[in-house]
Amino acid sequence: MTWEPDHHGWSAYIKFELRYNEIERARAVYDRYVQSHPTVKAWVRYAKFEVKNGEVGRARQCYERAIEQLGEDGQTQELFVAFAEFEEKFKEVERARCIYKYALDHIPKGQAEDLYRKFVQFEKQYGDREGIEDVIVGKRRFQYEEEIKKSPLNYDIWFDYCHLEESVGDKARIHEVYERAIANVPPADEKWYWQRYIYLWINYALYEELEAEDLERTREVYRECLKLIPHRKFSFAKMWLMAAQLEIRRKDLKSMRQILGSAIGMAPKDKIFKTYIERELQLGNIDRCRRLYQKYLEWAPANCYAWSKFAELERSLGETERDRAIFELAIAQPVLDMPELLWKAYIEFEISEGEHEQTRQLYERLLDRTKHLKVWASFAKFEATMASEEESRAQEEGREPDPDRLLAEMKEQVNKSRAIFERAFESLQTTAPDQKEERAMLLEEWRDTEHSFADLGDVAAVQRKMPRRVKRKRPISAEDGTPAGFEEYTDYIFPEESGMAPNLKILEAAYKWKKQKVGSDEDD
Template sequence: MEADTGTGDQITVDQIIQDAFSRKKQIKPLTKVDILDLDELREFQGRKRKEFESYLKRNRLDLRQWIRYAIFEIEQHDMRRARSVFERALLVDSTFIPLWIRYIDSEIKAKCINHARNLLDRAVTTLPRVDKLWYKYLILEESLGNNDIVRSLFAKWCSLEPGSGAWDSFIEFEIRQEMWENVRDVYSRYVRAHPFAKVWSKWIQFEKTNGNTDTVRKVYSLALDTLVSYESVLGKTADTYTDDLITLILSYADWEAANQEYERCSVLFKISLEKWPNNALLMDGSMNFEKKFGKASTINEAIVHGRKRKYEESLMTEPRNFELWMLYIDLIEKYFPDQMVDVFERAITTARPTDQKVKSFEWRKYIYVCIRYLTYMELELNEVNKCREFYQRLVNEIIPHKYFTFSKIWIMYGKFEVRHGDISSVRRILGRAIGMCPKNKIFKGYIELEIKLKEFDRVRTLFEKYLVFNPSNSKVWIDYAELEENLDDEERARMIYDLSLRDYSVSLSKESKVQIIERFINFETDAGGYDNARKLYRQFLDLTGYSAKVWISYAMYEYSTPTNAQSAKMQEATADLEDLDEIEFEPTIENLRAARKIYEEALVYYKRLDDKKNRMLIFEAYQQFENNFGSTEDQEGVKARMPTRISKIIQEQGVEREYIDYIFPDDTKPSISSTSKLLQLAKKWKKDQEN
């Protein structure tokens, strides 16, 4: 059939199928032959035998054809020839099971029982591992009522240690015969051949049905002893085996509890938990038993074991859940103190974070677990050497100092060695920390340690290294200067303060310099360097952009500190006194004038900049100052100069906005130069009038 490649109709699937059926060859049916007499029958039999023989000469290994040949002979009622064909086929292949089955069935159908029995005996001898042949033999003998022969066949079969099916069939046979002792004997051999919990469970179930309490308990005890001994032989490959054993133990415990043998049940759980302390099924079973039949103490113990198991299961799936680790450690410390070291070691090993380059929150929590381990070893166990070894393990192996470190560990390590009197090791440890991974906390801890040891030269060296490491930290400069101040070395302290404020030497932020200069002013004031403090205030004003607060602070400083002359008088007055604290400075008119001078200078500065807001702040502080320390006339003078507040409206982008403006009386008064010019004009006019 050719496809139409032109523009005609497209060929469909139905057309293809119809064409295929139209071309299909018709198979002629076989001719039915009717056999009318004995000669025709013999001719037919000879022809068929000749066909079978000729085919088998070509395909001798076609056992299906041998079976067809034998069936043909059986249909011709010629058992002698059929046996001959079967025997010839067995010589070709004696392992072909269907051949044996068809041979045996043919003998049984022909009621040749002895022939069938002989065949079955040959079959199970030739193929002893083929269960189907054994079952065929057993069914034949049992159907004939030969129970002794069946029993002997089962015994012969089971001596080969076959699968569970053979043993179960033997037991079912003995149960049908109600031979209970024989059943027990079979079970005793069955469990030796197949030492598994499910086999023992079958025996136990039999005893529960046909035995008594003593026999059931005896089988349970024998089962547990046997299975435990086999488990020790199997070793690490016995996980499934152990689970089945635990199931059997739970079954035993439930049975004892059902028989009200609570003491036996409790002892059974106790012994089992000693052997398998972390088994979840045992713990659950023990907890449920104690809840039902136990005492308050045993119930609490069961609950604790249950919590312990749940924590352990959760930590297996979440090894870096550090909150759970802490709860678990608390539980172990309270109820299982002998396991504390093992638990800590497991936590250190399994919970270590995998990311070695980022100081994550996991790392911080992990270090807290390590710290708890260190404190436990030192304080609870008093294991100094082990604690030192774990410190070394932390700083040498666990913490990746190349990317980050933990100052707390270094400082704790140093303090640990201090407590045990090894000062040289402390300096070596903290010096190594500064060299490998310098951090502010490590410097501070090392400096505090050397201060306590009164090694001030070492402290100065550490401060210098600290400033090289972090020169922009104002706290370091202040602490260094305060150290020198406490050591009564004012020149060194003054030099440190001065060096920190130099722009070309240290790149401190504006806020840091403000902190330093405030502390510098306090230092100069305490040291009696009032002129230096006044110079610093000028520097302070310049640093803060002439802030109103600094102006006010400067004015109050002028009022509260003595001038040079006052300072000299105070020194002369205190020359003969031992207690210098008895002399107190009392401000005088000179201090008032100095303070007013600063206020006036600030007003002039802000007036020049037209900064009305800060100018108003200065006036308010000035007025409060005069109210506190000035006379009535001075107070009235400042009050008369206070600005007036007025509200004004301004338009910004088409929107009216109200704001507060200030009008200063000082701005409306005629200046001195304009008054002098008016007087000159008046004098000239008067002179002209006289002329």
């Protein structure tokens, strides 16, 4: 033994002593063995020897001495599992549980897989529901930590980890996990890298406000997040608005205005302007709303929504001239994102003000820019449905309207509406002769309007202009240019085109003859 052989040599010596029932000598050899080989294997063998001989106290001392002498570097999951199983065998359940917990706190997560598995089995056998849940949570923590080591920028794992800690309810651990998560800033200043990451901050802030009920810490979370975002390259309107809404809940309007003002200055967006204006309008600060609309339109002069809402604000305040001036500035812009909505709002405004002549001028100005079917139809319907002046005067004076004057005004309305439809039909016929479907749709609108005139209408005159619908076929080609057969479409033949009908019939007869000839050649 002075040559300090390996485990087999010491094992042979111990077995020799035990064959002659020399227990004390064997124990002395074990003492020399663990000094010569201070390993988990040697100490576990020593403890099992004591158990076999009924010395439970000595066996426990072996495990305790092993933990003490091997130190943290020599402690492994095999030692703790053996120690815990020893205590479990002798019904020392609480001792075993303490050993498992101590081991899980001191052994690196990557080296404790078997330890976790054994602990789960132990708790399922001896623990209560709370203990089992603690073990399961610990196992999931271990799994998340391993995944995070492999991929710290996988934010989905961080979300799951944070939710796990929130379900447990330990505030210190929750703060620690959230702080570790938000420390993993995306490596590139591109928005799509940040879109997932930013929700970590949002969840963190919501937890602090709703669960921890710490408004100051919530405020700090929003501030740190807004400092971190590279606003010159991209921004997140959601963060600005959530930070501002927090200040409203704290009843700090000054801070709310500072946040939204900074947002407009650093990263203006539609959502921010709309929310800021809405809040000031709720507070009744009209001058602030006007200034905000001016900044909004300086930033986005093509935004028809902003122009319409600004005009709507002035209209609600009874500022008719300001309202009209805003609409004039709006339609004068060289580029607009949805001009049709803006013109429609302006026309409806003038109609509501009873400015019929101004409305007509607006329609004419609009027709100078576009000859669209809907504009013509809207103009004609305006003339057809315009309120009678005689009727309005009679209501104001509290008398019955003069039937002769009322009839004269109605005839004038019918003539004006019919004149616009005629202009529209001629315009579409000359400027866009190929757009036959639009002309047919215009005639249908005209016919319906004439129906609405009752006895004053002339439906027959419009019916004579209606086209005849015919089904046609035209060749189609594939993407590579090769013929791909024929497709069917609807064509419109107007009365003025009826002179071309004989030629069309000749063409159709020629096509049928060619088709029959090709079929007979294939049969031959």
